[in-house]
Amino acid sequence: MSATHPDRPEEQPGRIMSGEMAEQPAVLRRILDEGAPRIREIAEQVAARNPRFVLLTARGTSDNAALYAKYLLEIRLGKPCGLTSMSTTTAYGARPDLTDVLVITVSQSGGSPDLVASAEAARAAGAITVAVTNNSDSPLAKVSEFHIDVLAGPEKALPATKTYTAELLALYLFVEGLRGGDGAAAKVLPELARQTLGRGAEVKALAGRYRFAERMVLTSRGYGYPTAKEAALKLMETSYIPALSYSGADLLHGPLAMVDNISPVIAIVTDGKGGEALQPVLDRLKDRGADLVVIGGREQVDAASAGFALPTADVPEELQPILEILPLQMLAYEVTIARGQDPDAPRALAKVTRTH
Template sequence: MTTMMREEILEQPAAIARTVAALRPRTDDVRRLAVGRRQVLFAARGSSDNAATYGRYLTEIVAGRAAAALAPSVATAYRRRVDLGHALVVCLSQSGETAELVETLAWARTCGAATVAVTNVGDSALARGADLALVTAAGPERAIPATKTFTAQLVAMALLADALAPTPGAVRGIERVPDAVAELVRGRSGIERAVDVLLGRPRTLVTGRGLGYAVAAELALKLEETCLRPVPGLSYADLRHGPIAIVDDRVAAIVVAPRDGPVLAGLTGLVPELRSRGAAVVGIGLAAGVDAHVAGPDLPEILAPIGLVAAGQLVVEGLARGLGLDPDAPRGLRKVTQTDPEEAG
């Protein structure tokens, strides 16, 4: 069975290449807009919020600028003025039409912020309202779950961080990403075995850390959307601070790991602990000691999340089909989500 979700996962190498070509020329514009802005604040919801998490890590690790999440409810529910004269505010929305985020961006400008919109729709309300719009080139997405639009947002975050870095070129190797993702999605190495392991356990959790935490959170969200399972997506540091108590022989744990970097040792050491509690372990990018190994990308840690999430999306799509569900149209969801009911009017 071929699904739209799977087709769009396979389109990601081309979508990534188009997005790099579209956004690389905008890095000088980002750099100029950010002059004098000491802090970078990100606002988003859903999958876009997970892309923003990757952006926050990159902004601090690569660019050396303090970064944080900006709560849209401060603007839209509490309507409090905040001094943002020191800030670059980045709002992410794939459609660019989520009313809460459009309002948040407008509010940030009135509070003195310079604003950037990251969206897949160039003529959207979010793009029109921003000082600068970074328009990804994923193309139209037909399946409800965000796949290629999400990976395109990750590319935008990498190029944003590069633009904010003290020295341009801090994010190296982005031109290799399309080929690395193409190898993963065409090869599908380990996908069927991973799906079998997940089908054999009624409960699932996903964990990662550092730059890969955004991938863990996104895959947990995708599993909830398409497979109708409550799935925590946790940093392994948080997992060890209490939630690990839920791990037993009914759990399949997905561990997301890059091929290198400072978090790899901790993620590798987590596997035997999970198995000692009875869990089956699926490693995405991690082979040591796992029950199923899904190949990760041949990319350095800083760019690995773009490939890791593509591999994970294939697992999610396969699991949904294995459960007899339609991953293209998850129950009760639609492409443009409004946070509050009155926004839909």
């Protein structure tokens, strides 16, 4: 990392990531104002073809967005839904019958060769293909029957932030469109996101707990589980701290044994059925004396070692992940800065990962 100079703030570590995090309220507003009509139009065309089930294809941060869509599709739409293994077609040459199957491929860049090849193969096999990207001119958009632009604008920092929340909102609006909804519940998100991002001092105080952490565990259930996975990814790719993410149910099936009174644990407690399902896990973590930080409602935060209370009292459970990830993005940023590293440029990573 090159030296920085007080009179040249453009070289400050993390400047790009910080700026892109701050753009998220405007990006969410843009999707609601400009993107929603086109998303609804695509959803209506897909719904008219009545797909028998859904497959989701993605990698990295977009894979966590796809997992969120899986919860939406199964809970809100009642459609069987799975996450694909691209190597079955790209490496092994499998050619499944995908007639009347909806295949949604999520990719920030739309440029990874395996995603493009997988979508192309799915369309040739009879699938209804929808690409969700931040690049309408991408190869993935061109090979797919339908394209949803998440309208996040150029993202230059290697850790994806604004494209992730944009993908979540676009996928929510798409699923709502499939079921005939208008997505009106999402209109509160830009302002609530602005309020949440304005509380950086609280997050910076939390970050002090993790500056010297050797390992972290993140857990949640239901709609919050993709948030746990995405937060773990952000922490690993920026600060290089090994961060393990588990569904609360899976945490009890063995990994709980590694948690002790010096183990940092972050629990994302969604206000709703997912949070209720996580409560026995929180009780077990407290019994083990874990250093428990909660991202969630005020009551759950007050009962933990520390936390960040989210403004989600009147937000439907299925929309809360768009707010949950914001303090965790800021946490990854602050921990990385505290460890003397630059979150804009994690080592060994490229913005477009070209897997095959």
